[in-house]
Amino acid sequence: MPRLxxxxxxxxxxxxxxxxxxxxxTSFLESLLGYNARRAALAVIEVFLxxxxxxxxxxxxxxxxxxxxHNPGITSRQLCTALGILPPNxxxxxxxxxxxxxxxxRPHPRDGRxxxxxxxxxxxxxxxxxxxxxxxLEADVATRLSASELRTxxxxxxxxxxxx
Amino acid sequence: MPRLxxxxxxxxxxxxxxxxxxxxxTSFLESLLGYNARRAALAVIEVFLxxxxxxxxxxxxxxxxxxxxHNPGITSRQLCTALGILPPNxxxxxxxxxxxxxxxxRPHPRDGRxxxxxxxxxxxxxxxxxxxxxxxLEADVATRLSASELRTxxxxxxxxxxxx
DNA sequence: TATTGTTATACTCTATAACTATA
DNA sequence: TATAGTTATAGAGTATAACAATA
Numbered sequence: 441m442p443r444l445x446x447x448x449x450x451x452x453x454x455x456x457x458x459x460x461x462x463x464x465x466t467s468f469l470e471s472l473l474g475y476n477a478r479r480a481a482l483a484v485i486e487v488f489l490x491x492x493x494x495x496x497x498x499x500x501x502x503x504x505x506x507x508x509x510h511n512p513g514i515t516s517r518q519l520c521t522a523l524g525i526l527p528p529n530x531x532x533x534x535x536x537x538x539x540x541x542x543x544x545x546r547p548h549p550r551d552g553r554x555x556x557x558x559x560x561x562x563x564x565x566x567x568x569x570x571x572x573x574x575x576x577l578e579a580d581v582a583t584r585l586s587a588s589e590l591r592t593x594x595x596x597x598x599x600x601x602x603x604x
Numbered sequence: 605m606p607r608l609x610x611x612x613x614x615x616x617x618x619x620x621x622x623x624x625x626x627x628x629x630t631s632f633l634e635s636l637l638g639y640n641a642r643r644a645a646l647a648v649i650e651v652f653l654x655x656x657x658x659x660x661x662x663x664x665x666x667x668x669x670x671x672x673x674h675n676p677g678i679t680s681r682q683l684c685t686a687l688g689i690l691p692p693n694x695x696x697x698x699x700x701x702x703x704x705x706x707x708x709x710r711p712h713p714r715d716g717r718x719x720x721x722x723x724x725x726x727x728x729x730x731x732x733x734x735x736x737x738x739x740x741l742e743a744d745v746a747t748r749l750s751a752s753e754l755r756t757x758x759x760x761x762x763x764x765x766x767x768x
Numbered sequence: 769t770a771t772t773g774t775t776a777t778a779c780t781c782t783a784t785a786a787c788t789a790t791a
Numbered sequence: 792t793a794t795a796g797t798t799a800t801a802g803a804g805t806a807t808a809a810c811a812a813t814a
Contacts, residue, residue, distance in 0.1 A: 458710045458720055459677040464686045468670055472738055473745055473754065474652050474663065476761040477645035482688070483765035484638040499638065500781095506632055513623040517795055522628045524646070529782065531797060546622045553790045553795045556622050574636055581637055584767040589760055590637065596749060596757040597640040601647035603748040664804090681772060693805065695774060717772040717813045771814070781804070791794070 473600070484581065491577055495570045496540075500525070502570060504533055505559075508543055509567045513556035515548060542566060637764070648745065655741055659734045660704075664689070666734060668697055669723075672707055673731045677720035679712060706730060 469475045488499055497505060503523050508514055516534060520527050534557065537543045542563035548554035559567065582590050633639045652663055661669060667687050672678055680698060684691050698721065701707045706727035712718035723731065746754050 458713045458722075460713050460715075460720065461675045461678045461682060464671065464678060464682050465674045466671065466686055468674055468735065469667055470762070471742075471758070473742055473758060473761075474645065474648035475667065476758050476765075477641060477648055478663070479688075480761040480764040481638065481641035481645045484641055488638050499642070503633055503639065507628065507630065510629045510632055511625045514625045514628060515795075516797095518625060518628050522630055524643075526783065527796065528784085528798075528800095548795095549622045549624050551624075551791075551795080553788095555796080556624065558622075571632065578635075578637055581764065584763055585760060589763070592756065593760040593764075594635070594637060594640050596753055596760070597637075597644040598634070599748055599753070600644040600745065600757075601640075679772075680774095690806070691773065692775075692777095692807085712772095715772080715814075719773080769814100772812085773810105774812105775808105775810080777807085779804100779806070781802100783802070784800085785798100787798075788796085789794100790796100791792100 477597075477600075484577075487577060487580070488574075491573050492570065495566055495573070497570060501533060501537065502574065504530075505537065505542065505563065505567055506571065506574075508557045508559055509564075509571070512558050513546075513548070515551075515554045515556060517554065519557070537563075641761075641764075648741075651741060651744070652738075655737050656734065659730055659737070661734060665697060665701065666738065668694075669701065669706065669727065669731055670735065670738075672721045672723055673728075673735070676722050677710075677712070679715075679718040679720060681718065683721070701727075 485499055488502075492498070492502060495502075500523070504519055507519055507522060511518070516527065516530055519525065520530055534543070534545075538545065540562075541560055544558050544560050545555040546558055548556045578590070585593065649663055652666075656662070656666060659666075664687070668683055671683055671686060675682070680691065680694055683689065684694055698707070698709075702709065705724055708722050708724050709719040710722055712720045742754070749757065
């Protein structure tokens with residue numbers, strides 16, 4: 441009978457059972473596209489947040505403003521579809537941008553339910569600078585990557601998500 | 605005097621002032637690395653969520669489990685550092701995985717404050733299947749990309765975030 | 769004094785249901 | 792009946808402060 445053995449909770453596990461980890465092996469995770477894509481996205485967004493702080497634009501705000509810039513009269517619905525945002529979550533952003541007098545709502549010419557979104561003069565001025573900053577950020581990342589590597593990277597990323 | 609003009613609120617804006625957008629132009633955003641990286645990450649994570657649903661592992665849970673798999677005895681602190689998670693936010697995940705009896709806490713051999721994390725038998729069996737599924741997911745993405753494109757993509761993504 | 773793990777908590781992001789007005 | 796915009800609200804995800812036990 442094994443009665444003489446110590447009860448398990450008092451039996452210190454042998455060191456083979458409780459190894460310590462000195463250096464963390466992340467090689468399996470690093471072989472996965474999703475892991476690398478997420479880490480890279482977070483790294484770029486971190487720099488983006490710093491550089492865009494003067495304009496008080498977070499990445500999604502910038503995306504919204506940029507689409508309005510290049511698509512004057514775009515509707516909320518179109519913004520949601522293009523950016524993968526749910527309508528209830530866009531309302532607050534658009535309200536905030538309108539309150540800052542960066543954009544203005546105008547009635548849609550053909551659909552009485554919809555409102556077309558337009559930049560104000562202030563909004564246009566801000567976006568000229570903000571888009572320059574965004575483009576400069578790309579140039580800075582291109583110091584980690586060569587210009588052609590950056591082009592390749594973006595092309596491959598598009599292949600991943602546009603194949604949906 | 606311009607008194608005869610309609611008050612602005614009753615004056616329908618001319619169509620030149622309120623254009624409608626038929627097709628949304630996203631070309632500027634698509635030129636930005638951050639935008640593309642985020643979209644690609646979201647696309648891969650979406651598939652990941654579907655495929656990992658049978659194991660009830662979200663991406664972060666999988667990352668935690670995978671690091672424990674390849675680093676038996678890893679501490680919470682090491683997990684947080686490796687994955688960019690804040691300690692308070694890891695507690696709930698580890699508790700949940702322990703409650704599911706996928707992992708077990710054992711005292712750290714050299715540091716009385718820390719606990720080493722280890723897979724249980726159940727956890728090992730689950731992770732054998734889950735990591736196979738994760739690798740198969742890569743192969744599926746490789747139908748959108750060639751094998752060499754996938755390797756290039758991952759290498760370039762690493763360059764972006766490891767240069768931090 | 770510094771660090772590990774933890775609690776409590778707040779803030780942001782994302783998701784669902786339901787309403788209104790127009791189509 | 793369906794759609795655009797909105798409200799309210801719930802659930803994740805992420806953030807800081809502070810504490811006990813140990814280094």
